[in-house]
Amino acid sequence: MATTSRTKGKKELAKPIDNGEGEVRRASVVHDGGKKHARKNVVLLCGEGPPSELSDDDEEFARLEAAAYRDYDCNYPAEDVDPMDIFPYSTHRDGSIYRGEYSWKKDYRVAERNETWIEAMMLSDPKDCMFHNGTCWMHSPWPMLQIFSLKLAKIPMDADSVELYGYIATRDVLDPLLNYIVNVSRNDPIIIKQGSLIEMTGPKRGIELCDTTLIEYDMRIKTGEQEKDDLQLIDGASIVDDRSTATKCLFTKRIHGDCGAVDITVSRLDVAVEATIEVHISEVRSTFNLCVGCFTSGLDQEIQLFDGAIGESRGLRRSVVATVIDTWMDLKFKVGSGPYSNRDTEHCYSFKAINHGWTSQLIKTEFASILVKVTWSTLSMSNM
Template sequence: MPGLPLSHEEYKEEEEEDDDLEDIPLEPEDVLRFIQTVGYAEPSKRARLMKETLGVPRKPRDWPSGCLLPESSRDHRHVGDLQWHQTYEMDKLFETSLPPMRYTPCCDQDSVAQERCFHKPSPMLQLFCARIQTFLLADNTNTIEVYGYIAVRDSEDYRRNYLFNRSRDNPLTISSATDYLRLLSPKRGMSMKFDCLVEVDIRTKALSGDTDDKTLVDGCFDLIERRAALDVLSRSAVEGEHGALGFDLIIFRRGVEATICMNFLEVPDGDGFDIKMCGFTSIWKNLYAFIDDEQCECDSFVSSVGKFARYFVAAVQFDDTLFIDFMEGNMPISFEAAIHGIEEKVYHFRNGAAVSVKVSWSTTHY
């Protein structure tokens, strides 16, 4: 993680204003009062009210721009012979094959019986959102189409864990008003036990009058556990030829992996319905956008009973509580973070639908 936080007075003043609210953990009754007061609200309005009322999410701390590693452009990163190329096994272009929930049941069954489980929470990376900034979105350019990928390589296997992955034939349209990249849920939790690397290659399709695609951001930067600021929600950016990519992220000191799966038990007759789902935590007050129209790459339509096609993986600080909220005005369901185990609860929608939400807890590193 580069450098120390920026220390400008404006940030200090805003941080002081938020301190009292952000330092108070959320209790279920706090959430209930908020839900009863707000009811259903559009996501943007609801997010603003959550910030004003509950302090969720915390204000990110600004960090200097990330420094791209030498010879980390797409033409060099996979064929170079520098130390970091070898460390992160950059010649391997495969997606990680490691699944989530690897240690949901403790693999040391005999040790568990003797109350000697050796699994522990460990540093984990959580990336909440990514936004594109570019001068190509000028006043006379309403939208641009972007494609490419963002992937994280960690010490579990140094293979790509995709957070964004779109081909040129399937670009994402963004504008100055909707500049979020629609992120994928990671395939598994991202370990920061030792280090990890973020690999970025984001391009835009040729604009009217141009003949070639343009590179917005292309390069790699690494996060080193012993140099990182832990337990601090941070906002950082990496700059490229025609733009910059900003991240909101946190590295939990004592993180555990939450895998969220859904099974719809009842769906009203008719044409199905769209769902939205977010998560937020009680103590650390992090906000997870699991299913929405702006930040997440996920089909939100439910047409019939059965398992939802996607699962969602999140890093949560150990001893915190994760609330799963379907953002329609009913009380969220809560799950206490743990090292091992599965907890399942049923949520009833206002339209009569019902879904069983299962959260599986695991560590990422043995």
């Protein structure tokens, strides 16, 4: 079992750089015998009941939906994870998601396939701030949805691993166009085993959650040369709302499909801001393994931002995480020489959530220099 060495946190190993607006605190931790990073226990509550119906003016749709949910409950009996409700007439493979005049399809413009035009960090340095007691009240925190993990819960029984492709995305009131959480091409599928995490490459910007947010998905298992022969993992659309979820509490739902299931773990975070995390590695002296994890808003589940080998100077993919204002976002950098190394070192830094601004931290390791920059922004609500 791998053990980790303790870093001293000397000034020459980690030099904070910021614009005078952010706060950062540093810590070094030890992993002993593979035990989890010690953190304060948090009581977690689960969202209860199905999401509220978006179409309350269509009795026929309501009747069909209720029947579909009854059939759904019969097909997927009680398990360790509650099933996520899936809208009827929301599948992509047969095109039913694009047909019909149901209000949720109109509200979230599901026929439009473009990616959201809104970028992250749009209000990281606004020029029209108005302050009271040192806090900007012109650009306020907002209820947000944070997706913590996606796990491949079930695959066909005769498969050890599968080639997975497709997408999972959100649509919110801020901008109903697709905000991808996962988007994998069939030409470059990911090879993954049952029980493994699905790497999240998004979101592109923070996910708004005031009333309801739609989660849309079409994930498939590649089986051969022709797409028509591929197996459907999950296909449809669901919603998360702010009435059946408790703020700052994690809950997990299982999205069932024809040939498997995906577990999604999320939390509603009220009065939250958007943290954009950028990591750049330089002065690489030898190939090493890097794992970057994130804890947000006092919750004890880690969001995996990166896990892979670094062999040359490069920037990592930008990550966007929701954080409750005035709480701490913790970033954990685990550095080691390889998967069988017995001396992995962790560097932990905490960044306090503010309305606007940025903070940087330079980490010096035996393998390379790691510069992390966290940029804070409220959501741009001007188009609502």
